[in-house]
Amino acid sequence: MTGLAPPAVRVRPATGSTGGRSGSIGWMALPALTIFVAFGVVPLAGVLLLSFTRWDGIGAIHPAGLDSWRTVLTDPGLPHALWVTFLVMALSWAFQTPMSLLMGVFLAGRQRYREILAIVYVVPLLLSSAALAITYKALLDPNFGLGAGLGFSFLAQDWLGRGTLALGVVVFVVSWQFIPFHALIYQGGVRQIPVALYEAAQIDGAGRLRQFFSITLPQLKYTIITSSTLMVVGSLTFFDLIFVLTEGGPGDATRVLALDMYKRGFQANLMGPASAIAVILVLVGLALALLLRRLGGRDASASQQEGM
Amino acid sequence: MATLTTDTGRAADAPTGQGPRGRARGAGIGRFNWPGGLAGWVWLVIVVVPLYWIVITSLKERSSYYAQNPLAPPSDPTLENYRLVIESEFARYLTNSIIVTVGSVVPAVLVSFMAAYAIVRASAGSRFLRWTNVLFLMGLAIPLQATIIPVYLIIIRLQMYDTLLAIILPSIAFAVPLSVLVLANFIRDVPKELFESMRMDGATEWRTLWHLAFPLTRPALVTVSIYNGLSIWNGFLLPLILTQSPEQRTLPLALWTFQGEYGVNVPAVLASVVLATLPILVLYALGRRQLLSGLTLGFGK
Structure with a gap:
């Protein structure tokens, strides 16, 4: 979950009420700026440069013009990786959003037992992706896993050995970890909806379902955008989980972009093409972030209570 | 995991219905929210079963793991696995x-x-x-x-x-x-x-x-x-x-x-x-x- 664009980026200019001395504290930002430039900005520029070179990861770096781009763009592996990345993104969004919305609304109730449910839900978030992947690998083992042990044949499939199933497992494990996170976001959103809206609706005779679709959902618009942005942009970063769980397999069935980059760069020692993939990854991430912003309407300060 | 058990204990005597606090701020939900409740409880099972399985299995002997029902608690719990991990x-x-x-x-x-x-x-x-x-x-x-x-x-x-x-x-x-x-x-x-x-x-x-x-x-x-x-x-x-x-x-x-x-x-x-x-x-x-x-x-x- 690193490097996600948060929803409401406030760039409010500070009020310079402190007078003339203020400019002299610029140095306080220097340490943060230095390290961020060295290990964030420079690598970002570097990855673009490296995509025009040939490098095996150890020896010297040779300029290679457009070679890597030609390799990458003509390789059928790229559309496949993009497709798998899209599938993981879309499926995990489509599964997580309704579930976390339902659970968020449910958790917004103030009953004590719901708080306890929330305590338990969060535990998967504390596990590292590596721990999670290892656990599910053992759990889903067709011979020694849970399904085999319980004697349920439908659970004892070769989950990670068949392409579509493996993709489904990835989506499930991601959801298992992150649905509670999004449910908590929705819980917060629901709690901010003015009760007066529901009271007015009740007086008007609106039923529960009607209230949900006419009040809760529209009022949660910005929460839904926040949560969706986090899901979609975050899904580009499922490297560790997929790496440990399936290593992109079986075959190339779960080879998402990030994994494609790793395999080309650090396993096949082709840093040029790997850098080209990384550039594509950055572009996809940026495009998605911008798209979601557009969808959400740029004016985040518009009243969420229109129609009141 | 300790808090989880103590919290469950405390929950027993907490009111489960809508308290006055819940009505005032509970997003206007007066009656039980069935779809949400169902999703909530089903998800609880989905979350708890693997976690439970991790803990009990880590306490089993390797031989009994393959022989036993995977969800049954270990017949004789052992810390042998933990010893192996710590020694690695x-x-x-x-x-x-x-x-x-x-x-x-x-x-x-x-x-x-x-x-x-x-x-x-x-x-x-x-x-x-x-x-x-x-x-x-x-x-x-x-x-x-x-x-x-x-x-x-x-x-x-x-x-x-x-x-x-x-x-x-x-x-x-x-x-x-x-x-x-x-x-x-x-x-x-x-x-x-x-x-x-x-x-x-x-x-x-x-x-x-x-x-x-x-x-x-x-x-x-x-x-x-x-x-x-x-x-x-x-x-x-x-x-x-x-x-x-x-x-x-x-x-x-x-x-x-x-x-x-x-x-x-x-x-x-x-x-x-x-x-x-x-x-x-x-x-x-x-x-x-x-x-x-x-x-x-x-x-x-």
């Missing part, structure tokens, strides 16, 4: 993880705090600070893994490959943008009069930073530290790429290699999962609310 250099990996996490979070939060303070206090009068802020905001959109190849190159050229510092430096860099953003939003909420009165008293900006802004933004500092700490503690990509020797492994990487070596010994593998997660679970038990707010970084507020 667990302490070293734990130490490495602690060094990397603390060594990244503390500097990251401190430099971010200073930067956030400068940006809030002076960016109106300083073009440099405005640009710095814009750069950090753009940094939020950079996915860490996309820059990993140049980071690897830089680390090699700095002769830092296969050291813990190689993990720490990029971790700090990638923690900075979000930390600055969150901290700046908090510092903005500090009443201006307080800054003014500090200035009247003749305090320098440096003194104001540590004696006024620092204590007042402590909740945000904790939140940001937890968020960064958790993602660095669980980080896999940087250790995978920037280290090589077993002596420099952090816990997630060690888990992965342990599974490679002992893959067939499922109880031992799961014991390693439990041990690697235990420190975080203890923290969760100690400061659940703070950890939750750290996890969601205020998104859920």
Whole structure:
């Protein structure tokens, strides 16, 4: 979950009420700026440069013009990786959003037992992706896993050995970890909806379902955008989980972009093409972030209570 | 896991219906929300079963694991698996993880705090600070893994490959943008009069930073530290790429290699999962609310 664009980026200019001395504290930002430039900005520029070179990861770096781009763009592996990345993104969004919305609304109730449910839900978030992947690998083992042990044949499939199933497992494990996170976001959103809206609706005779679709959902618009942005942009970063769980397999069935980059760069020692993939990854991430912003309407300060 | 059980105990005598508090603020939901409730309880089972399975299996003997019903509690629980994991250099990996996490979070939060303070206090009068802020905001959109190849190159050229510092430096860099953003939003909420009165008293900006802004933004500092700490503690990509020797492994990487070596010994593998997660679970038990707010970084507020 690193490097996600948060929803409401406030760039409010500070009020310079402190007078003339203020400019002299610029140095306080220097340490943060230095390290961020060295290990964030420079690598970002570097990855673009490296995509025009040939490098095996150890020896010297040779300029290679457009070679890597030609390799990458003509390789059928790229559309496949993009497709798998899209599938993981879309499926995990489509599964997580309704579930976390339902659970968020449910958790917004103030009953004590719901708080306890929330305590338990969060535990998967504390596990590292590596721990999670290892656990599910053992759990889903067709011979020694849970399904085999319980004697349920439908659970004892070769989950990670068949392409579509493996993709489904990835989506499930991601959801298992992150649905509670999004449910908590929705819980917060629901709690901010003015009760007066529901009271007015009740007086008007609106039923529960009607209230949900006419009040809760529209009022949660910005929460839904926040949560969706986090899901979609975050899904580009499922490297560790997929790496440990399936290593992109079986075959190339779960080879998402990030994994494609790793395999080309650090396993096949082709840093040029790997850098080209990384550039594509950055572009996809940026495009998605911008798209979601557009969808959400740029004016985040518009009243969420229109129609009141 | 200790809090979970005690909390369940307390829940027994808590009112389960809508209390007066619930009615006033419960988003207008008067009756039971069946679809939500169903999803909530089903999800509880989905979450609890694997967690339960991890814990009981880690206490089973290897032989009985294959023979027994996987969801039955161990007939004679053993700590043998834990002994095996601990003897496989667990302490070293734990130490490495602690060094990397603390060594990244503390500097990251401190430099971010200073930067956030400068940006809030002076960016109106300083073009440099405005640009710095814009750069950090753009940094939020950079996915860490996309820059990993140049980071690897830089680390090699700095002769830092296969050291813990190689993990720490990029971790700090990638923690900075979000930390600055969150901290700046908090510092903005500090009443201006307080800054003014500090200035009247003749305090320098440096003194104001540590004696006024620092204590007042402590909740945000904790939140940001937890968020960064958790993602660095669980980080896999940087250790995978920037280290090589077993002596420099952090816990997630060690888990992965342990599974490679002992893959067939499922109880031992799961014991390693439990041990690697235990420190975080203890923290969760100690400061659940703070950890939750750290996890969601205020998104859920």
